[in-house]
Amino acid sequence: xxxxxxxxxxxxxxxxxxxILQNLREMIIxxxxxxxxxxxxxxxxxxxxxxxxxxxxxFKNHNSLFPYSGSTNSLLKTELASYVQTKGSIxxxxxxxFPKPLLRKIIxxxxxQINSNYPKKNGEFLEFYGNGVxxxxxxxxxxxxxxxxxxxxKDAVIMRSGSFNxxxxxxxxxxxxxxxxxxxxxxxxx
Numbered sequence: 001x002x003x004x005x006x007x008x009x010x011x012x013x014x015x016x017x018x019x020i021l022q023n024l025r026e027m028i029i030x031x032x033x034x035x036x037x038x039x040x041x042x043x044x045x046x047x048x049x050x051x052x053x054x055x056x057x058x059f060k061n062h063n064s065l066f067p068y069s070g071s072t073n074s075l076l077k078t079e080l081a082s083y084v085q086t087k088g089s090i091x092x093x094x095x096x097x098f099p100k101p102l103l104r105k106i107i108x109x110x111x112x113q114i115n116s117n118y119p120k121k122n123g124e125f126l127e128f129y130g131n132g133v134x135x136x137x138x139x140x141x142x143x144x145x146x147x148x149x150x151x152x153x154k155d156a157v158i159m160r161s162g163s164f165n166x167x168x169x170x171x172x173x174x175x176x177x178x179x180x181x182x183x184x185x186x187x188x189x190x
Contacts, residue, residue, distance in 0.1 A: 002038040009044055013058050017094050021058050024065070024098050028054060031107050032132035034156050048132045053110055062091040065098060067110050075109045076102075107132070123147075129154050141166065153178075162188075 006025070010018050028046050029035070032053060035046040043066065045055035055066035062084070067073070070087040073080055079102055084091040090106075092098050111128050119125040119140040127136045133156045138149030144167035151160045157180045162173030168188075175184040 002036065005039045006037045006044045009039060017058050017063065020063060020095065020097055021056060024056050024063070024103070027098070027100050027103055028056070028107075031104060034131075034133050046132075048128060049126055049134055049137070051114055051126070053114070053132060054107060058094070061094070063094060063098075064089040064091050065103075065106065066090075067106055069110060069113055072106060072109050072113065075113075076105055079105060138164075 010021055010025070013021060025037075025044065029037075032046050032048065035048050035053060038045050038047055040047070040052055040055060043055045043057040045066075045068075046053050052068040055068060057064055057066070066089050068088070073085050073087075073090065080090060108130050111130055111132060115127050118127065123139040123141055123146065125136070125138050125140050126134065129135050131154065133154055134152050135154075136149065136151050138145060139147040141147075145164040146166055148163050149161065150158060153159050157178065158176045160173065160175050162169060163171045170188050170190055173186045173188060174182045175186075177183045
């Protein structure tokens with residue numbers, strides 16, 4: 001449904017500008033294959049596991065890319081030197097495609113920032129591969145892995161799952177094959 005909302009949002013632009021924005025959208029989809037498209041703060045946004053990675057939109061005199069972090073621009077100061085910027089956006093011409101190599105750098109910087117924000121105060125832990133695919137999820141307690149955890153391959157297929165009690169494996173752990181089907185169980189007891 002959100003993809004449909006993004007389609008509808010882009011239809012409000014003239015054909016030339018719409019084509020540039022659609023190209024940017026397709027490049028982001030290529031870079032973040034498991035991301036969900038939504039409209040957030042009124043703009044098309046790509047999210048992974050509930051975290052906003054990057055958004056984009058068109059305006060009267062320019063198009064913009066939104067890295068959802070003011071510090072992303074400062075991390076890529078040299079690469080972005082020729083672009084007009086605000087704290088949270090990067091402006092580019094109405095009639096020019098956004099460069100794919102620069103988009104890749106922005107997304108990788110953004111994912112690195114997101115990874116560095118975990119664990120959260122409530123213990124929640126997420127880690128993402130450079131392509132936005134979830135790598136690991138679980139909880140931390142007193143700097144130790146605690147509770148249920150899952151690890152995933154770069155293609156988003158589950159690889160392993162199990163539980164910890166203050167950093168020590170417990171219960172049944174499952175290892176999955178390349179297709180995500182369980183093929184090995186190991187019992188670590190309680």
